[in-house]
Amino acid sequence: MKITDTVSVQIKDRVALITIENPPVNALNHNVRSGVKKALELVMIDDLVSSIALNCSGKTFCAGADIKEFGAPMQEPVHSQLHDVMDGVDKPLIAVIHGTALGGGLELALCCHYRVAISTAKLGLPEVQLGILPGAGGTQRLPRLVGPKIALDMVVSGTPIGAVEALDYGLIDKLVDSDLLSSAFLFAKEKGLSRDKPIRVRDRSDKLKLVDHGIFRDTRELISRRARGFIAPEYNIRCIEAAVNKSFDEGLSIESDLVMELMRGDQARAQQYFFFAERQASKIEGLDKEIKHRPISSVGVIGGGLMGGGISMSIANVGIPVTIVETSQKALEKGLETIRKNYESTAKKGRITVDIANERCKLIQGSLKLGDLNDCDLIIEAVFEEMSVKKDIFSRLDSIAKPGAILASNTSALDLNEIASATKRPESVIGLHFFSPANIMKLLEVVRGKNTSDDVIATCMSFAKRISKVPVLVGVCPGFVGNRILHYRQVQANQLALEGVPIQQIDRVLYQFGFPMGPFQMGDLAGLDLGWNAEKSNPSDIRDCLCGLGRFGQKSGNGFYDYEGRKPIHSEIVSEVIRDCGRLQGIEPRNSSDSEILERCLLPMINEGAKILGEGIASRASDIDVVYVYGYGWPRYRGGPMHYANCLGLKNVIEKLLHYREITGDEFWTPCQFLVDLAERQGIFT
Ligand code: CAA
Numbered sequence: 001m002k003i004t005d006t007v008s009v010q011i012k013d014r015v016a017l018i019t020i021e022n023p024p025v026n027a028l029n030h031n032v033r034s035g036v037k038k039a040l041e042l043v044m045i046d047d048l049v050s051s052i053a054l055n056c057s058g059k060t061f062c063a064g065a066d067i068k069e070f071g072a073p074m075q076e077p078v079h080s081q082l083h084d085v086m087d088g089v090d091k092p093l094i095a096v097i098h099g100t101a102l103g104g105g106l107e108l109a110l111c112c113h114y115r116v117a118i119s120t121a122k123l124g125l126p127e128v129q130l131g132i133l134p135g136a137g138g139t140q141r142l143p144r145l146v147g148p149k150i151a152l153d154m155v156v157s158g159t160p161i162g163a164v165e166a167l168d169y170g171l172i173d174k175l176v177d178s179d180l181l182s183s184a185f186l187f188a189k190e191k192g193l194s195r196d197k198p199i200r201v202r203d204r205s206d207k208l209k210l211v212d213h214g215i216f217r218d219t220r221e222l223i224s225r226r227a228r229g230f231i232a233p234e235y236n237i238r239c240i241e242a243a244v245n246k247s248f249d250e251g252l253s254i255e256s257d258l259v260m261e262l263m264r265g266d267q268a269r270a271q272q273y274f275f276f277a278e279r280q281a282s283k284i285e286g287l288d289k290e291i292k293h294r295p296i297s298s299v300g301v302i303g304g305g306l307m308g309g310g311i312s313m314s315i316a317n318v319g320i321p322v323t324i325v326e327t328s329q330k331a332l333e334k335g336l337e338t339i340r341k342n343y344e345s346t347a348k349k350g351r352i353t354v355d356i357a358n359e360r361c362k363l364i365q366g367s368l369k370l371g372d373l374n375d376c377d378l379i380i381e382a383v384f385e386e387m388s389v390k391k392d393i394f395s396r397l398d399s400i401a402k403p404g405a406i407l408a409s410n411t412s413a414l415d416l417n418e419i420a421s422a423t424k425r426p427e428s429v430i431g432l433h434f435f436s437p438a439n440i441m442k443l444l445e446v447v448r449g450k451n452t453s454d455d456v457i458a459t460c461m462s463f464a465k466r467i468s469k470v471p472v473l474v475g476v477c478p479g480f481v482g483n484r485i486l487h488y489r490q491v492q493a494n495q496l497a498l499e500g501v502p503i504q505q506i507d508r509v510l511y512q513f514g515f516p517m518g519p520f521q522m523g524d525l526a527g528l529d530l531g532w533n534a535e536k537s538n539p540s541d542i543r544d545c546l547c548g549l550g551r552f553g554q555k556s557g558n559g560f561y562d563y564e565g566r567k568p569i570h571s572e573i574v575s576e577v578i579r580d581c582g583r584l585q586g587i588e589p590r591n592s593s594d595s596e597i598l599e600r601c602l603l604p605m606i607n608e609g610a611k612i613l614g615e616g617i618a619s620r621a622s623d624i625d626v627v628y629v630y631g632y633g634w635p636r637y638r639g640g641p642m643h644y645a646n647c648l649g650l651k652n653v654i655e656k657l658l659h660y661r662e663i664t665g666d667e668f669w670t671p672c673q674f675l676v677d678l679a680e681r682q683g684i685f686t
Contacts, residue, residue, distance in 0.1 A: 052089065110145070126160065146207070147210055305335065435631045534547070
């Protein structure tokens with residue numbers, strides 16, 4: 001029987017099976033909530049029903065509240081009204097879980113008396129990642145089943161757990177390997193026949209008594225390092241504390257107040273915006289969804305250095321064999337040894353088993369012959385940034401690679417079209433710009449050349465996801481999206497330093513904004529000698545002078561800072577170098593406040609982002625935000641540079657750019673036409 005568009009009920013052998021069908025992820029929108037409520041109200045008073053099973057159709061149980069409904073008043077029945085009805089059901093109520101039970105979806109299951117799951121299912125309360133907390137009773141019911149420690153870990157990290165673990169923790173009652181629905185049906189039938197009164201999760205409290213109060217202190221200490229700047233983790237902790245220290249109803253009321261407060265805040269808005277931005281990035285306008293992808297089952301990587309090694313690891317991690325080609329036996333051995341050590345250290349930390357580490361190492365083979373890549377489906381060149389070298393490699397690849405192979409360059413700034421011109425198959429050439437360390441960083445800029453074919457783009461976008469990267473399609477220009485924008489922040493950071501602002505102050509301001517580190521620490525980490533040429537050294541350029549002194553950054557033990565281990569220490573030598581460069585450039589010393597430092601570093605990024613949009617190098621403002629959050633550590637709770645600009649208001653951004661142009665007399669600050677037009681037309685980036 002159909003209850004609403006998305007909910008139906010079937011009764012068989014005294015079991016009522018309520019099924020939610022709201023593709024793609026059975027999000028609990030208004031229609032679903034009201035359907036489930038009506039279905040329950042019907043079957044709870046039906047004498048022919050002894051137990052009720054709650055099931056979802058399609059690939060998953062339920063992924064939680066419908067995030068698209070956030071931001072507007074929620075239509076009744078709201079989640080808590082549905083849960084009140086569930087709490088009033090005195091017949092055994094069983095959740096049947098496959099795929100993922102997340103957020104409001106798991107909360108729905110927690111309002112059932114029992115949970116039966118298939119062994120591949122995942123269960124979690126990921127709300128913290130959306131800047132909120134499980135505000136439909138999740139923080140009060142979960143600890144009653146799994147205990148406060150596990151509940152705390154789950155809500156603060158937002159990471160789902162597998163069904164096997166869930167059974168161990170008491171989150172589910174029965175685990176099955178196959179035939180979920182029939183097993184759950186039998187389970188429901190048995191419970192219906194039993195005379196035992198089913199116990200609601202809210203009425204259980206035995207596990208709450210086991211609490212060691214140190215867990216709250218320890219978790220706060222942990223999040224101060226791992227989730228610096230994020231508000232939601234602390235609010236999640238407070239809710240679990242309430243579960244332990246207060247009655248169920250008091251806890252529920254605290255949870256409700258705290259979730260409302262978070263929902264009204266900027267962080268939740270930014271994190272929810274980002275959820276959709278990330279998913280949007282993989283959708284390419286104009287690309288036929290049915291386009292045939294090229295198969296990728298073996299990959300060649302040219303260059304076994306830091307970048308080539310990291311790229312190879314990302315690929316081997318998902319079971320794809322990789323051949324690394326190097327120019328000398330020594331370089332090859334060094335590269336393979338670094339990879340082996342990396343895997344060993346991951347295994348030592350307990351993140352993978354020793355067997356898995358060995359398997360992954362075996363998947364990565366070395367060679368000194370480019371010709372050995374003749375059978376690879378994808379070949380990624382990751383040698384140093386020199387156009388002539390890259391063109392030579394691509395022209396050789398053209399005669400070696402099999403027809404249909406994709407030829408990719410990991411260039412971070414060079415002209416991909418020129419690289420492609422070295423081949424007779426520019427349609428098969430693409431840029432795959434990984435970020436260092438490539439086995440860890442999630443971002444992949446997929447660079448579309450003027451001739452790159454649609455099937456190559458589609459294949460690379462989905463390959464990126466296969467190797468757990470977040471792909472963003474960008475066009476060809478120096479530095480593509482990420483590095484091109486970053487350059488403008490660096491120009492101002494340098495200028496501020498030359499005006500006499502201590503580099504520590506500049507780094508601190510950007511760190512406090514939420515970046516993992518400021519521009520000078522980042523320079524030291526990346527290496528100051530990247531692109532440095534001793535013969536062309538400019539005596540008034542800070543970087544050139546530091547490199548001239550052998551200060552190459554962390555790798556040489558000093559750069560903008562001296563280092564004690566990894567801790568940056570002020571260097572008087574560097575202060576003198578900067579003062580001399582400032583003098584040579586005729587720059588007047590000038591004090592800047594923290595807010596001026598922030599504006600001068602961030603506004604040029606926004607302006608350049610707007611230019612990039614105007615030129616079509618990025619197709620959406622949100623794509624730029626994805627690049628920045630995943631590639632450069634822009635704090636997710638601020639959404640990315642373009643979302644941040646929207647929060648400031650584009651007219652304000654323009655006013656401030658003009659203000660700096662006026663006080664510096666520098667055309668650098670001129671707002672680009674795209675930004676001016678957009679501010680006039682619609683006021684925000686979309
Ligand atoms: N609300 C609305 N739309 C959602 C959604 C949700 N909760 N979860 C996923 N979607 C949408 C995605 O936007 C995407 O839409 P498009 O195809 O239009 O881009 C589609 O469903 C498929 O999602 P994915 O591309 O992410 O598919 P996947 O298979 O890789 O992952 C998933 C599936 C694991 C469920 C993942 O989508 C996910 O993690 N979703 C969010 C889960 C979540 O955060 N739930 C908590 C919501 S807040 C809440 O529930 C509050 C409360 O306490 C009541």
